[in-house]
Amino acid sequence: MSGEPGYTMAEKILARACGGAPVRAGQDIQARPDFILAYVFGGFVGFPKLIERDFGVTRLDAPERFGLFLDHNIPVTDTKLEARMAEVRAWCGRQGVEIHDGAGIGHVVASEAGYAVPGAFAVHFDGHVSQLGAFGTLAIGIHIGLYEAFARSTIGMAVPETVRVTLSGRLAAGVMARDLMHHLISRFGADFCNRKVLELAGSALETLSLDDLQTFTGLAMFTGALTAIAAPTDKVLAHAQGRSRTQLAPVFSDPDAIYAADLTCELDEVRPLIAAPPSSANIVGLETLIGESLDVGYLGSCVSGRIEDLRVAARILDGRTIKPGFTLNVVPSSRAIMVQAAQEGLIASLAAAGAFISSPTCSYCYGAVGALTAGQRAISSGTLNIPGRMGSADAKIYLGSAAVVAASAVEGRFADPARYFTP
Amino acid sequence: MMPTIRGRAAYIFGEANFDVDRILGFDAMRSHDHERMKAGAMRAFDTEFAKEVRTGDILIGGSNFGYGHPHGPPMAIMRSFGVKAVIAESFSPLYLMGELAAGFVQITCGGISETTQRWDELEVDWRAGRIMNHTSGTGLDFEAPTRNERLLLKRGGLFALLRSIDLS
Numbered sequence: 001m002s003g004e005p006g007y008t009m010a011e012k013i014l015a016r017a018c019g020g021a022p023v024r025a026g027q028d029i030q031a032r033p034d035f036i037l038a039y040v041f042g043g044f045v046g047f048p049k050l051i052e053r054d055f056g057v058t059r060l061d062a063p064e065r066f067g068l069f070l071d072h073n074i075p076v077t078d079t080k081l082e083a084r085m086a087e088v089r090a091w092c093g094r095q096g097v098e099i100h101d102g103a104g105i106g107h108v109v110a111s112e113a114g115y116a117v118p119g120a121f122a123v124h125f126d127g128h129v130s131q132l133g134a135f136g137t138l139a140i141g142i143h144i145g146l147y148e149a150f151a152r153s154t155i156g157m158a159v160p161e162t163v164r165v166t167l168s169g170r171l172a173a174g175v176m177a178r179d180l181m182h183h184l185i186s187r188f189g190a191d192f193c194n195r196k197v198l199e200l201a202g203s204a205l206e207t208l209s210l211d212d213l214q215t216f217t218g219l220a221m222f223t224g225a226l227t228a229i230a231a232p233t234d235k236v237l238a239h240a241q242g243r244s245r246t247q248l249a250p251v252f253s254d255p256d257a258i259y260a261a262d263l264t265c266e267l268d269e270v271r272p273l274i275a276a277p278p279s280s281a282n283i284v285g286l287e288t289l290i291g292e293s294l295d296v297g298y299l300g301s302c303v304s305g306r307i308e309d310l311r312v313a314a315r316i317l318d319g320r321t322i323k324p325g326f327t328l329n330v331v332p333s334s335r336a337i338m339v340q341a342a343q344e345g346l347i348a349s350l351a352a353a354g355a356f357i358s359s360p361t362c363s364y365c366y367g368a369v370g371a372l373t374a375g376q377r378a379i380s381s382g383t384l385n386i387p388g389r390m391g392s393a394d395a396k397i398y399l400g401s402a403a404v405v406a407a408s409a410v411e412g413r414f415a416d417p418a419r420y421f422t423p
Numbered sequence: 424m425m426p427t428i429r430g431r432a433a434y435i436f437g438e439a440n441f442d443v444d445r446i447l448g449f450d451a452m453r454s455h456d457h458e459r460m461k462a463g464a465m466r467a468f469d470t471e472f473a474k475e476v477r478t479g480d481i482l483i484g485g486s487n488f489g490y491g492h493p494h495g496p497p498m499a500i501m502r503s504f505g506v507k508a509v510i511a512e513s514f515s516p517l518y519l520m521g522e523l524a525a526g527f528v529q530i531t532c533g534g535i536s537e538t539t540q541r542w543d544e545l546e547v548d549w550r551a552g553r554i555m556n557h558t559s560g561t562g563l564d565f566e567a568p569t570r571n572e573r574l575l576l577k578r579g580g581l582f583a584l585l586r587s588i589d590l591s
Contacts, residue, residue, distance in 0.1 A: 143521030191487035388450030
């Protein structure tokens with residue numbers, strides 16, 4: 001025994017990404033991402049010119065590490081937007097960067113397209129990329145720090161500390177991963193992982209589906225976390241096999257790794273919880289809202305709209321009709337999910353109930369389409385509920401699981417999905 | 424050299440987990456119209472803010488400031504008002520990375536939101552690692568920036584940093 005403590009998953013992944021020598025939380029490093037992922041974020045179109053003119057970079061280092069996703073403002077609504085898309089397509093062609101054009105919401109497509117490699121280090125402009133952590137990938141949103149990843153082979157960062165949350169038990173029927181995230185925020189606070197990695201562990205990981213894990217890890221920022229990561233189960237490793245773009249040894253935390261905090265959570269205690277306006281930190285019990293009227297439902301986004309969300313919604317809505325006057329927008333989060341939903345008959349059930357079904361796009365999540373007007377109240381499985389996020393600043397957005405969205409669509413008011421799951 | 428920061432506490436966002444997108448409202452941000460965003464900034468908090476703020480001012484934040492899914496425009500508008508720094512109890516990581524990369528000074532300082540009154544005159548003493556409150560005559564130690572954060576602060580942001588490195 002050397003007496004040297006063990007390492008967390010994050011420390012191990014970053015150690016490999018910066019050359020192989022062990023690293024510890026708090027250490028400043030230059031790390032080479034395995035994958036650099038992006039959508040068309042502000043100023044991106046000007047970026048190729050910028051890196052050539054200002055930084056002298058004419059070719060990307062290992063363009064196979066890069067992935068571009070056209071997912072916002074899809075389908076385009078004007079010629080200016082289409083010109084931007086065309087410019088990005090052309091740039092990707094010149095640089096040899098793979099582009100995922102209209103295939104769905106980028107973080108979800110990334111998980112389908114082999115970027116979710118257990119043990120890999122990935123970066124994106126956007127923090128919801130944390131959902132690749134469901135597969136044991138350390139995936140971090142670095143905002144405009146992404147320019148550094150385009151301009152040179154490594155990025156400067158400090159190795160983050162980790163908070164471990166050990167799960168036990170099983171979620172009740174009609175209770176979903178979104179509720180689990182809200183449960184943790186309610187119990188430990190909206191900053192309990194501030195600037196740290198939220199690591200999921202425990203026997204209950206086996207009871208959660210990959211969709212559950214992806215939803216949960218995709219919401220990590222609402223705990224203040226840098227990202228989230230789950231110890232890869234056999235199910236995850238089997239899923240990754242054959243899909244992964246690169247082969248890496250899966251990574252697990254050592255039993256004696258050092259954690260900033262070590263928390264536990266019993267899944268059986270989780271109940272439907274809602275993030276009420278104006279912030280995802282404002283968690284209330286669904287029971288406090290039951291019966292209050294609603295006008296609009298949105299089932300989609302990078303943290304919902306997966307096949308299990310659609311199955312749950314179809315189970316609730318099959319053979320029923322959405323309350324007259326209530327609008328339900330359902331947006332499968334990728335083309336592959338939409339195809340699967342169609343093959344399973346879910347699309348038919350949802351449409352027959354009165355749902356408006358859209359092809360995959362980010363646009364509903366920020367009100368570019370399906371916008372709310374003043375005074376309207378929406379139940380959404382999307383990402384954010386700040387004023388104006390989905391239209392008027394005088395509309396109210398409540399965030400909940402796909403089950404709550406579907407049950408509320410039937411009744412036109414907040415409804416508990418539990419009764420739809422009673423045997 | 425680290426930037427010189429001395430100015431008034433122009434606003435104190437005391438609540439924890441403050442989402443900076445609320446400064447503009449997302450409906451205004453969606454417009455991508457700088458003048459519209461600037462005209463409506465801070466209306467939910469202080470309708471006189473645009474008249475009162477001046478170059479060199481500082482914003483004070485609570486814990487986990489920048490919570491949620493922060494976007495660039497709110498603090499870009501604040502910079503256009505002349506705001507030079509944000510000092511907060513703690514920051515959410517995505518917000519912090521984005522603003523430091525933009526060259527905007529962000530300082531973590533426990534106790535700052537409780538001990539500072541609006542319009543207090545503050546100064547950052549980088550060498551001593553203290554925030555000096557010249558109005559109250561007190562001071563607070565702040566959390567030392569990491570090496571990478573110091574580099575960004577010294578160079579004035581990521582673009583300036585990358586321009587200073589031979590990347591060819």
